[in-house]
Amino acid sequence: MSFSKFTAIAAASVVSASAVFADDHVDRTGWPESFTVGTASQGGTYFAYGSGWANLVAEELGLTGGGEVTGGPMQNMALVHTGEAQFGMTTMGPAMESLLGTNPIAPGLQMTNACAMFPMYQTPFSVTALSSSGITTIADIPAGAKIGFGPAGSTSDTYFPRMMDELGVDYERRNGGWSDLGGQLQDGLLDVIAFAAGVPVPAVSQLEVQTDVNIIEFTEEEQAKIMAAFPVSEFNIAADTYSTLESDARSVSMWNFSIANCDLPESFVYAVVDTVMSDNERMVNIHRAARSTLPENWDKNKVLDWHPGAARWFIENAGATIPENMIR
Structure with missing residues (x-):
């Protein structure tokens, strides 16, 4: 099933890779050459925040990436579930409705292929x-x-x-x-x-x-x-x-979480989470709402399954105790 998308793409960037994730010691098998982050309308927090971390990840990982203008949390769940967007942003309410099959974009479709990636803000x-x-x-x-x-x-x-x-x-x-x-x-x-x-x-x-x-x-x-x-x-x-x-x-x-298509490689999502979560000051410089984008807020997700790459990062770096049945 295909979903209509707004076509504006914000600030796509291709820049040098970071020393951490661009070297030959990281397994990049299956990594996409480019990615998009489903945000919301221009002028809102989602667009500024999402485009910002997309550009940060693109810079650090040496990929092409950017924020995509969308209809917001409900559409982002649909786009990420189908893989039309690799990443997106959602609030917990729309996430729950999407899992139950009551997302108005595709009534009856349980959007279970969108996984939690990292906490954003309230x-x-x-x-x-x-x-x-x-x-x-x-x-x-x-x-x-x-x-x-x-x-x-x-x-x-x-x-x-x-x-x-x-x-x-x-x-x-x-x-x-x-x-x-x-x-x-x-x-x-x-x-x-x-x-x-x-x-x-x-x-x-x-x-x-x-x-x-x-x-x-x-x-x-x-x-x-x-x-x-x-x-x-x-x-x-x-x-x-x-x-x-x-x-x-x-x-x-209501908490906002970033989401990832569940089929993305574990090493790729781990690298994305590490880029965003390892330096909060950089995120706050993107948008002050990121003051809540902290590792200890991993436990605010009580709805979505975790992407295995994200779960591994929070378990290794934030002492998270994520139940196995909550990891895809």
Whole structure:
């Protein structure tokens, strides 16, 4: 089965190989001469982060590689599963849906040939309303409220409506880009915006400059209820994230993982993981979200089978105790 792909390719590069993986002592049997990393739309964290580590790996391993513009986590699972992209990036929710065969790109197809490679960072779920609305808690959201959930088919649009359903919120669903929804909130066309995106969300930061907003946190009970129902983790939005916040705001987040086609050679994936995980400073220079791209976060994957090359790296270098039945 073939899947349509966006055609833009970002910053492909061919450069000299590193001293570690370009010499004759490394078995390169079966390695591809080039690779692509499925990211998301331009201007987002996925595109910047994914293109960055693709270029880093290409440079270190002496290959041609780059980030590919895609529709995001759901499409990345499909592209990597079929081998149309060697690597990709996904959140745990879309990964779980893809394994169960409920990925909307190919309903019924269990995308089991996409394996976990390394932890990336967390995507927090955050809720914002204008102060003038009087909405300060989730319970304050009035019946029939118009809520903007981000781009159609995004992680935010896939999971935040379900979370609102779980919490008993009655709403009208709206979709759009981050900046567009922020403008609609300010113009009174929306009551609430509910984003799953790296913080600070630029649209929310911009709103703070122009008007008074409320960053709405979950109660402990709401947080626990959402964590029990969805593949998310406890998260606090730090007080210094937004000028509006006076203290940390209770939230939840979904982990992002890089993924690899499970059929790629073990030595190749091991080398890719080593390149990305062995020097966090280089990754943070690519995108500050990479502050969470740390070996100790290997255990945040509770959904996908590990690629054997990735599993070996984390077992050897991070003391990981990955069960054998979680390694492909």
